[in-house]
Amino acid sequence: MSALPRILIVASALLATLTASAAAEPLRIPVLVPITGFLALEGTSQRNGAELALRGSGIAFDVDDTATSPEIAVNAFERALTSGRNREDVIAVVAPMLGTQMLALVPLADEFSVPMITVSGTARITELGSPNVFRFFPGDVVVKAAHARYAVEERGAKRPAVIFQTTAYGQSGRAELDRNLAALGRPAVFAEGLDVSVKDMLPVLSKVRDSGADALLLHLHSGPTALIVRQARAMGLDIPIIAGSAMHQPETAALLTPAELAGVCAESGASPISETDPATRAFADAYRAAFDREPDAFALGQYDGVQMLRAAIRAGANSAADIRAYLAARRYRGLAMTYASDGKGNMAHSAVILCYSGDSRVPAIVKRYENLTGIL
């Protein structure tokens, strides 16, 4: 046999091997989340929720920290899709919950035509006309409607005060709170923004008291929420406190005594440690066993998002286009709620209100607001 046929045979064998190994590559879902920086607490929950849903699924996943800057998120996204592997294997991306990072990633997701599943609350990410954004956590449009309605309709607030964070997260929530309170005929009598580094809350709380407010609505991150609640108790501010979703996080409650928590309420997409149904309790137990911490709504939302994606794969989806089509058109019953896209990628349309009794750091769900957008 001359050299040429032998070379052709070897080349054919190599090609067949390479093709076979390419075909054997598992589907991939890069998990890009902020696990360092100011959103690390929530980002870690997001990662854990995704990881718990992906374990044992046969889907390959790598976790990449996006920290707090859009540049790092963009680099992580590009690396995940172009790092020498077959790009077609990437059927979706678990994308960071930080709104500024999501805004930078949306054009990239459109360019690569890859769907992103996230728990970011920033309203704008689903207002860009992208077919690739799917949000599995109720956005501010949903949770702030529940927040305002509970304060006014259930607690009888006539003169609510609002304290919000000056970050993009805080301003987005404040705008929705303002809109909903005005629609309910109870506009805020006092509103002030706080930087995340503010330590002493007495100045702002004394202004709340001087305003004659009869309810205090918070939209703050974890540490500032606990500081406000503690200092409000210390100064004897005796009005209902209805906090944002940070207050539902077990880590926030852990900073306060049950006595300080007594009567404090919060909005959230869910509260897995408060639920009693067997499936959610099983999720909470598995989460505790895997990560040695309590689950929160961000973890559950991301878990549900990845589980819907796995449902798509079970239904035969094996490409990014298939996944996108499934997420956009189908309804999915998750642990926290039923999810369906509103045509913009907003999948979550329900919220809960939970309150602490003062006996423990586990809140009880006192009100459920289902299908606030009318999509389901």
Add this chain to the structure above:
Amino acid sequence: MLGAQLALNAVALGAAYALVAIGFVLVLNATTAVNFAHGESVVAGGFAAVAMTAALAMLLPAGSAIPGIVLLPGVLVLTALLGLAIAALAYLPIRNRPPVSVFVTTIAFGIIVTNGLNAAFGAAPRAAPALLGTGTIDFLGVTASRQSLAIIATAALLIGALAFVLQRTQLGRQFRACAQDPEMARALGIRLTRITLLAFALGTAFAGAAGLLLAHQFFVTPSDGAGLILKAYIAVVIGGWGSLRGATIGAMLIAVFEVGVASVSSQPLAEGLLYVAVLLVLLVRPDGIFGEPQRLRA
């Protein structure tokens, strides 16, 4: 009474910031190095207290209260060791390079500390025990938390002790000599490296004490360091490079803006006005309120 209450809160917050700032000044005084890992050293002090509390809780009967004063010596030792590590790894190898090199190495060290704490403790805010117990004391209509009073007393004690050492002892003169003219100090027999290590150890121990005090009152997270170093830097700029008294006044001024000015305007406006005040101070007194004549410092 609200005014008195706000004043007390401002003094307590300013005292904690002053503890942060004087540790920064101590290193600056002895080495001319701007230690940008100082904020992370404060955070490390808070987490050292959290870790020691958890360790002691396993040894003591369930429900035993562990006061922060018991933890303070351990926190001081651990953060002093951290200071030695910062000096050995981020300063001494490059001390003859331009100041910007030290900026970069200490910033890098700080990032390593932040990420290490994040990996070890997680990202959630944590609280350390109160120094002498919780609760409040009412006096003439003003409610003072025991922790606020403990912060003020501890800061006064430590700052007073440091001022005494720097101004009245041979060691203090050696610190100042090393900062003013290291080569001459070496020629006179002062062991420069030893003084440098001591300055970093002491300065970082002060940061650790501040971390313990702040971590009860205001909680601590691994990413708090950047905000704290900014406050220390502003305090030192206002008060004057190298001035203990200036750093303390600068720290108090920051607290007055954060508590007092914020109570009559808004927090974002108060923050803006603080930076306007910094600019005015620099325009009128470029070396700060108690600044020494300008030298080649960063």
